[in-house]
Amino acid sequence: MNIPLSQPDIGKEEIKYVMKVLKTPFLSIGPMVKEFEMLFADYIGAKYAVAVSNGTAGLHLCIKSNDIGYGDEVITTPFSFISSANCCIFENAKPVFVDIDPKTLNIDHEKIEDAITSNTKAILPVHVFGHPCNMDEITGIARKYNLSVIEDSCEAIGAEYEGKKVGNLGTCGVFAFYPNKQMTTGEGGMIVTNDKNIAELCKSLRNQGRALDKQWLSHERLGYNYRVSEMNCALGIAQLKRIEEILNKREKVASAYNRKLKEIKKIKLPFVSDNIKVSRFVYVIQLKDCNKKYRDKVMEELEKCGVSCSNYFQPIHLQPFYRKMFGYKPGDYSISESIADTTIALPFNNKLKMKEIDYIVKCLTRILQ
Numbered sequence: 001m002n003i004p005l006s007q008p009d010i011g012k013e014e015i016k017y018v019m020k021v022l023k024t025p026f027l028s029i030g031p032m033v034k035e036f037e038m039l040f041a042d043y044i045g046a047k048y049a050v051a052v053s054n055g056t057a058g059l060h061l062c063i064k065s066n067d068i069g070y071g072d073e074v075i076t077t078p079f080s081f082i083s084s085a086n087c088c089i090f091e092n093a094k095p096v097f098v099d100i101d102p103k104t105l106n107i108d109h110e111k112i113e114d115a116i117t118s119n120t121k122a123i124l125p126v127h128v129f130g131h132p133c134n135m136d137e138i139t140g141i142a143r144k145y146n147l148s149v150i151e152d153s154c155e156a157i158g159a160e161y162e163g164k165k166v167g168n169l170g171t172c173g174v175f176a177f178y179p180n181k182q183m184t185t186g187e188g189g190m191i192v193t194n195d196k197n198i199a200e201l202c203k204s205l206r207n208q209g210r211a212l213d214k215q216w217l218s219h220e221r222l223g224y225n226y227r228v229s230e231m232n233c234a235l236g237i238a239q240l241k242r243i244e245e246i247l248n249k250r251e252k253v254a255s256a257y258n259r260k261l262k263e264i265k266k267i268k269l270p271f272v273s274d275n276i277k278v279s280r281f282v283y284v285i286q287l288k289d290c291n292k293k294y295r296d297k298v299m300e301e302l303e304k305c306g307v308s309c310s311n312y313f314q315p316i317h318l319q320p321f322y323r324k325m326f327g328y329k330p331g332d333y334s335i336s337e338s339i340a341d342t343t344i345a346l347p348f349n350n351k352l353k354m355k356e357i358d359y360i361v362k363c364l365t366r367i368l369q
Ligand SMILES: *Cc1c(COP(=O)(O)O)cnc(C)c1O
Pocket: 054, 055, 056, 057, 080, 081, 083, 084, 126, 152, 154, 155, 176, 177, 178, 188, 189
């Protein structure tokens, strides 16, 4: 057997939508981007949505449009994908890390206030693996210190915190549509916000700093080409139309894993709080009482069985470039590090069959004996 870690779920409608675009002259800046934005804003319950070329570009524009720049600090988590911290560095701002809650794997809100300085401009919580952060506490702190909240919701489309969709709980939020995410546009991302100024600024910044209503070759500010093509947006529309089906399928796969793995004593299953609805991005288990060497060995054995797996995440502060730039070393964020050393992301996608899950569980059971 050869079981991939992730794969997209593309149906007939998706193919039809993309083909339709190819028969028109509008391959960029056409009707699809507008429709995708409208449907997405509606789905999240936000006033505005701005489609961009990828999630990282979306985060960058959120940093820019919140006026975060040289010397400013942004509080975020070291246990995430690299772009949630890189987006600050793009603008010469400093990501300031706060360690995580070992249960939810999200930023520990109780440690945020200690990290705030007179340079702090924003909090950038990441809903890791699709599990929402404690947003009441985070937005409460932000209000107290007059900070922006930029939600990295790239792994959490459709996740809910106390009945409300994530991405729309702070100043602005970002989603991503790379093929390993819950829904995909190939490459793509989306900014959502209720702030008209931020939405308009992001629309200008993604389009080379053009004014929204002026001539094509008039550039009002330093901008980028962070546009997304009509084909990508058509794919996104078709995926979004069946997002509930997609999320339900993923929940079913996660439940099957939970059921079949709960007897294995050495494994800790993914945690889910009761005041939230999780949107399953990946299925990540933790090995109890083990070190990195043993975890790596287990992963190696799984790969030998044809079971793809990954060590989500390697902490950002220990990435070579961060060590060099900021002088971070092992021990700086010990909870993130100890979690990172013991996690394994198992194959997880809508098309995973019961037979395959049984095989993966059988391999794991044998390896862990
Ligand atoms: C996927 C992801 C992003 C954005 O990724 P792109 O590949 O740029 O679309 C940002 N943050 C997190 C936490 C992610 O998982």
